[in-house]
Amino acid sequence: MPTITEAYVDSLAPNAGAIKNGRDLVKKNSFPVLNESPDGTLLFGECKGSGKEPYRCSVDFANEANPVFRCSCPSRQFPCKHALGLLYARAMGNPFTQAEVPQDIADKRDKAEKREEKKKDAAESVGNAPAAKRKVNKNALVKKFASQLEGLRLLEKLVLQLVQSGLGSVDKKTVQMIEDQAKQLGNHYIPGVQAKLRELVHTMQTEGDRESIHSQAMEQLLYLHSLAKKGVSYLEKRMDDPELPMETDSSLEEQLGHAWQLAELREYGRVQPDAELLQLSFLSYADAARGEFVDAGWWADLGDGTIRSTRHLRPFRAARALKEEDTVRAVIRTEELFVYPGEFNARVRWEAATQRDAALDDLAKVKKAAASSYADVVKQVKNIIKNPLADKTPAMLVAYRSIDKTADGLCLRDAQGKLLPVSDLTSNGRATSSLIALLDEKDLKDQAALVMFSHRLDDNRLSVQLMSIVTDSRIIRLLY
Template identity: 70%
Template structure:
């Protein structure tokens, strides 16, 4: 069973309200009975509710890294505040008495084990090459691609029209026309391209100062132009040969709107075994163009040093019913890490995992994994951002000798004296350089820093924002 800490329980809660309510139950001594089994894999008890009978709740760790929550309450929230309260009781040191597993839960465990055995038997093959490949309905695929190509053709004409007429000609009437075209693109199975056009409309909203947004608008047009060109070439090739493989090396499929399934990623070999990750930074933001909230975490792979990204997407219409992700403090160990196609900071997911508290050896390992040469880092970042379809804000872990301030400038300096100027990105809406004055002097020397980069098209300037600092004893999160 995973070590149960308050941070771990916080990570399981669907929202901040559930965290507060679960903690309150413990403070009010609402659990007259708290039990655990001999092997520690099951926590169960009773919690006082609004009725005369208490709610029976349990958290089952029979499958390590994948707890099962059960409660007799009528709440539709999952996990409910009662099961969270049970975990908070353990994390806060409440006494649990040893008791035999309830028969009802034993029966459910038995059924779950039989289901898993059937899955394993069904999946068993002599070797990987003998596993059947996913069957593709070629006729349906070709029809879908034809509709997608039609949509990209519409988008291509719009981009050409906007480029030829110039951004200065974009008025309220033009934006209304673009909004109507954007809605039509919703019928062409290219939600990524549709969101890209919507992003342009948002950038060019009438109430904004046009002079200040022209660079961002032009950057968006360049991205749309590249997407239509590469997207059309890719889809035309697949239409001509439906048996040709999907693009699993770049983010093109995702930009066109494909939602990768874990089974697909496994089939294409995009799985890393026995991964260990630790989150270095976290930020939630609103993506108006896509109509969703994005809970984004940046993690370091403790084996390879790669900076990975988790992105939990909550559509506006369903946000209230979905669990909201939050900062995560523990080291995540998972047997299977699914890696999405992409560039520098590839998105990852996992199904089951175990957790442990990070220690000095983890922080020391992170510092050793940090890139030591700023020129090498900048070269790698520039190779990424020169692709208009790549992530506009690549993130790198760098080793620095010092953080220094000159007048109003803040710089990172590497061991060879090379500098990296730090700024606060307006689009993030969060300042990090101002927080440096709160840190101790030793935390600003010979440490590692997680840094986000941004290329400014107007003056070809590359800037960086400090996200977090890793010392020998802790992670200092500045961007949150």
């Protein structure tokens, strides 16, 4: 069983309301019975409910990386507040009495073990033979590619029309036409492209400085033009040979709208074994253009210092039914880390994981991985962002000798005296520069920082937003 802390239980809760409700059950002494199995792998008990009979809830840690929650309540929330309350009771130090595993849970454990044995036997029977290649329905794929190509060519015409007429001539009627085109793309199996076109509509509908809005719109048009061009070239090749493997050297498939399945990532060898990750920064925001909430995290791979990202999407319409991600302070350990195709800050995902408290040695590993030369960092970032389809706000871990205030504002200074200007990105709506004044003097010297780069087209200037600071003893989260 993992060390059960309140932070650990918070991480399991589907939303903030479930956290509050679970904690309230403990505060109201709603658990007359609190038990644990002799081997410590099962917590179970009874919780007072609205009816005569109490709810019987349990949390099974037979597989520590994938705990099983059970409850007799009718709630569709998972885990329910009663199972969470059981864990909060343990985290808050309430006494648990040792008791034998209930027969119904023992039976369910036996069934689960038999299922796992069958899976294991099936895997052993295959041995080391290569996995069978998935069958391809060529006719269906060709039809899909043809529809996608038609959609991309419609997009090419639209972008050309907007560029030729000029953004200054765009009025409400034109914006409505673009929005109608975005809806039409929904029939062409390219949801990623459709979402990007909706972002352009959202930008053009924004009130404010027109020059700034037009500059942002031009970037989006450049992206759409490049995506259409590369997408057409890629899909034409796949139409000629439907059995060609999907693109995994870039995020082109995802940008077109493909939702990678874990089985596909495994098939393409996008699995990293025995990974340990430490979250350095976290941000939740609403993406109005896509109609979804985004829970984004940036993590340091403790194996090699690579900065990974996670992105949990919750459509507005289904947000209440989906688990909200939150800040994670523990080290995540997973036997299999699935790595999505991408050029930088590759997105990752895992099915099951255990947690342990972050140690000073983990912070030392992160600091050691920080880039020390800003000249090399800037060169690397420029090579990244010159790709029209690349993320224009890459996150990197950099070391700094000091954080200084200059005539032009705050900046990071490396050991060679080179400077990185510090500013706040308008795209994420979070300001962190003002928080620097609240830090101790020792935090401003000889530490490491996770930063997000941004590039201004008007003056060709690179700057960074401070996301977090990593010291020898703690992580100071500025963007969260």
